[in-house]
Amino acid sequence: MKKKFEKGLALLVCLILVGTSMVGCGKASNGTGSDTQEKTGNDTATEAATATPAPDSGEKATIEILSLKTEEGPQKAFDQMFEAFKKDHPNVEFDIQAMSSDELKTTLRARSASGDMPDIITWMKEVEPEYLLDLSGESFIDNLNADSVAAANAIYDNGVYAMPIDNGYIGLYYNKDVLEANGLTAPKTVSELKNACEVLKENGITPFASSLSDLSVPYMSLIALFSETVFGPNPDWSAQRDAGETAILDDSGWKTAFDLHKEFVYTYSDADTAYNQSYDDCAALLANGEVAFYGNGSWALSGIRDVNPDANIGLEAFPISENEQDAKLLCFPDTSLSICADTDNIDAAKEFLSYVASEDAGKIWSENVKVSSTVNGVNVDYDPIAADINYYLTNNLFTPYGDRVLRSVFTDKLWEIFSYYMLDEYDWDTLAKELDTAWDTALNAQ
Amino acid sequence: MKKKSKDNLFYGLLLLPALVLFVLFFIIPVVQSTWLSFTDSYGMKSTYNFVGLNNYKEALRDLSFKKTINATSKYALISVVFGNVLSLVLALILDSKLKLKNLLRAIFFIPNIMSLLVVGYIWSFVYTSVFPDIFAALGIKSFAILGNKTLVVPALAVVGIWNAAGYYMVIYIAALQGISDDIIEAARIDGAGFLHLLHYIRLPLIAPTIFTCLILSIAAHMKVFELPYTMTSGGPVGESMTMVYKIYTTAFNANRNGYAAAQSIILFVMIASVTLVLNFIMKKREEKL
Numbered sequence: 001m002k003k004k005f006e007k008g009l010a011l012l013v014c015l016i017l018v019g020t021s022m023v024g025c026g027k028a029s030n031g032t033g034s035d036t037q038e039k040t041g042n043d044t045a046t047e048a049a050t051a052t053p054a055p056d057s058g059e060k061a062t063i064e065i066l067s068l069k070t071e072e073g074p075q076k077a078f079d080q081m082f083e084a085f086k087k088d089h090p091n092v093e094f095d096i097q098a099m100s101s102d103e104l105k106t107t108l109r110a111r112s113a114s115g116d117m118p119d120i121i122t123w124m125k126e127v128e129p130e131y132l133l134d135l136s137g138e139s140f141i142d143n144l145n146a147d148s149v150a151a152a153n154a155i156y157d158n159g160v161y162a163m164p165i166d167n168g169y170i171g172l173y174y175n176k177d178v179l180e181a182n183g184l185t186a187p188k189t190v191s192e193l194k195n196a197c198e199v200l201k202e203n204g205i206t207p208f209a210s211s212l213s214d215l216s217v218p219y220m221s222l223i224a225l226f227s228e229t230v231f232g233p234n235p236d237w238s239a240q241r242d243a244g245e246t247a248i249l250d251d252s253g254w255k256t257a258f259d260l261h262k263e264f265v266y267t268y269s270d271a272d273t274a275y276n277q278s279y280d281d282c283a284a285l286l287a288n289g290e291v292a293f294y295g296n297g298s299w300a301l302s303g304i305r306d307v308n309p310d311a312n313i314g315l316e317a318f319p320i321s322e323n324e325q326d327a328k329l330l331c332f333p334d335t336s337l338s339i340c341a342d343t344d345n346i347d348a349a350k351e352f353l354s355y356v357a358s359e360d361a362g363k364i365w366s367e368n369v370k371v372s373s374t375v376n377g378v379n380v381d382y383d384p385i386a387a388d389i390n391y392y393l394t395n396n397l398f399t400p401y402g403d404r405v406l407r408s409v410f411t412d413k414l415w416e417i418f419s420y421y422m423l424d425e426y427d428w429d430t431l432a433k434e435l436d437t438a439w440d441t442a443l444n445a446q
Numbered sequence: 447m448k449k450k451s452k453d454n455l456f457y458g459l460l461l462l463p464a465l466v467l468f469v470l471f472f473i474i475p476v477v478q479s480t481w482l483s484f485t486d487s488y489g490m491k492s493t494y495n496f497v498g499l500n501n502y503k504e505a506l507r508d509l510s511f512k513k514t515i516n517a518t519s520k521y522a523l524i525s526v527v528f529g530n531v532l533s534l535v536l537a538l539i540l541d542s543k544l545k546l547k548n549l550l551r552a553i554f555f556i557p558n559i560m561s562l563l564v565v566g567y568i569w570s571f572v573y574t575s576v577f578p579d580i581f582a583a584l585g586i587k588s589f590a591i592l593g594n595k596t597l598v599v600p601a602l603a604v605v606g607i608w609n610a611a612g613y614y615m616v617i618y619i620a621a622l623q624g625i626s627d628d629i630i631e632a633a634r635i636d637g638a639g640f641l642h643l644l645h646y647i648r649l650p651l652i653a654p655t656i657f658t659c660l661i662l663s664i665a666a667h668m669k670v671f672e673l674p675y676t677m678t679s680g681g682p683v684g685e686s687m688t689m690v691y692k693i694y695t696t697a698f699n700a701n702r703n704g705y706a707a708a709q710s711i712i713l714f715v716m717i718a719s720v721t722l723v724l725n726f727i728m729k730k731r732e733e734k735l
Contacts, residue, residue: 007456011460014460014462015462017462017463102698105698106698108490126489126701127490128490128491128492130492212681212682213570213574213590213592213593213678213679213681214679272588273588276574276575276578276588276592276593408489408699408700409700412699412700413700416695417510419681419682420683420684423682423683425683434509444486445488445701445702446488
């Protein structure tokens with residue numbers, strides 16, 4: 001009798017364990033009983049719109065935001081915007097999580113697989129449009145600079161999936177004090193840049209800050225350079241390459257970009273210590289006047305100011321020829337917000353985006369993040385460097401096409417092998433052929 | 447129902463929870479991953495096509511993937527050989543009548559309880575800040591160890607060894623302590639010194655453990671990811687790009703899930719092949735004995 005009881009108990013425990021395992025593998029339910037896993041983006045969007053409460057209907061809504069803006073400035077800006085938004089929408093709460101780009105990609109991939117996407121994300125080109133809500137026709141989109149909206153969504157055949165909230169740039173930062181102390185001015189042509197580097201080198205100053213352990217640092221300069229040499233003169237280059245009308249191997253613009261990158265960013269940085277320097281180190285070198293030049297983007301500005309708020313710095317487009325007018329600054333829509341297609345809080349999410357597209361929110365973002373806003377009518381003098389950027393914008397000396405419009409398969413290969421050319425592991429033909437192959441693979445993979 | 451059948455059913459049901467977990471968390475992912483390797487699955491796209499062996503063909507043609515095989519093999523070879531030698535030496539030291547052996551055992555084991563990501567960041571600091579300062583203090587011209595094509599993989603292997611040595615040391619200590627004192631004493635009476643004891647008694651008796659540690663360490667070091675990820679980003683010029691790091695970038699940077707799955711299967715086949723060869727050698731050796 002006792003033996004039978006023990007056997008029965010053992011079997012019961014086993015069955016409970018099996019049952020628990022199976023329950024753990026079930027799909028997450030959204031509480032409304034709807035299963036969003038197998039629906040298309042449009043279906044879920046429509047259903048959510050009819051099924052979820054309006055933000056001011058009395059029911060509580062919590063908007064979950066996954067953001068790749070981990071810096072202090074954007075986090076402060078988000079907090080201020082949430083507070084301001086909640087004044088008119090007391091039933092809406094926010095749950096924001098900031099993480100690195102890699103983490104966000106991984107998280108979104110896992111959550112899309114389990115049908116559990118957040119409500120709003122900072123846009124990434126890796127997120128397929130089937131997971132995002134098309135914002136075409138939403139009135140708040142009209143509050144934004146139309147060119148920025150178009151450039152932010154250039155990757156899509158049609159539809160508005162990314163709502164750009166600021167414009168970023170990648171260019172050449174220079175320390176005015178260092179240049180002045182060495183009898184130099186900001187170089188506008190390649191020969192002027194070369195001369196400045198030689199003079200600085202002779203005077204014992206490393207011309208360029210660069211890191212070789214964090215490849216994102218030199219990679220940014222390369223993006224700026226090929227944007228100027230390839231997409232500056234020919235905005236349709238990608239379409240022509242897709243059609244097989246041109247190739248990287250045959251394009252002098254690509255070679256010029258790589259050669260200028262090698263000549264300046266690699267040759268005139270301190271090769272002995274570049275592997276020991278991080279992204280933060282490079283910002284500090286420029287801020288402290290230990291180098292004269294540093295190629296990077298708008299996100300590097302806060303790092304420079306953190307080290308030395310009074311650093312006397314300027315920004316310009318990389319000189320790419322002997323003609324000053326050929327130098328075009330890479331200005332592109334940077335931070336963008338997207339609503340996920342299967343959100344349960346579609347109305348609240350739209351209301352929030354509508355607020356983000358307002359002048360008040362635009363000012364909050366621009367002042368805290370120290371970038372230019374895409375909201376029409378917002379013109380915050382966020383940093384002395386803004387005047388340099390405005391010069392390029394007002395004189396139409398900018399290009400909006402950086403690596404944002406390039407496919408992931410291609411940019412992954414570019415990231416992997418660009419330093420091979422810089423460090424003489426690859427010659428131009430080998431590099432260009434590999435990049436052309438990667439372009440074709442990317443085209444087929446998409 | 448006969449008693450034997452009843453018993454079999456009962457034991458089968460007892461095995462069920464483990465079997466369910468094994469199928470859910472091992473068999474299904476492996477089968478899915480294998481299936482994925484024959485598709486063009488891309489990023490977050492929910493649809494994909496069957497592409498046969500295309501991903502495998504591409505991997506075998508891909509110069510950068512071949513380079514990762516070299517880097518991984520080099521790293522694993524250094525880490526496995528020197529790591530096991532070091533672990534064995536430490537085990538022999540701690541198998542003696544040393545007064546501080548318990549404390550030393552804990553100290554040697556501490557690196558192993560640390561995450562490799564943390565270890566990577568610590569050693570990154572050591573290589574990029576501490577060593578240059580030491581060089582400067584000694585009046586030697588500083589150079590970037592992690593930027594040197596020849597030194598980068600051995601430098602990563604040093605970190606891998608530092609992290610894992612304590613783990614294998616514990617296994618070796620257990621094996622050494624399993625040797626009967628009578629055998630050691632008899633050998634000593636016959637006049638065997640330390641080296642003779644080691645060569646003719648200890649090493650032959652712990653040979654199965656050595657093989658086990660070799661297999662374990664090969665599998666562990668072939669799968670290294672955290673160290674190149676945190677310390678070198680695979681550089682310089684791809685010299686420290688290991689296979690798992692490459693698989694990660696293929697899957698999460700290039701978004702090519704299918705191709706990354708094919709690369710994973712190739713890594714699995716490599717590790718399985720080495721393990722099988724070692725097992726074969728071990729069995730041959732046991733048959734001889």
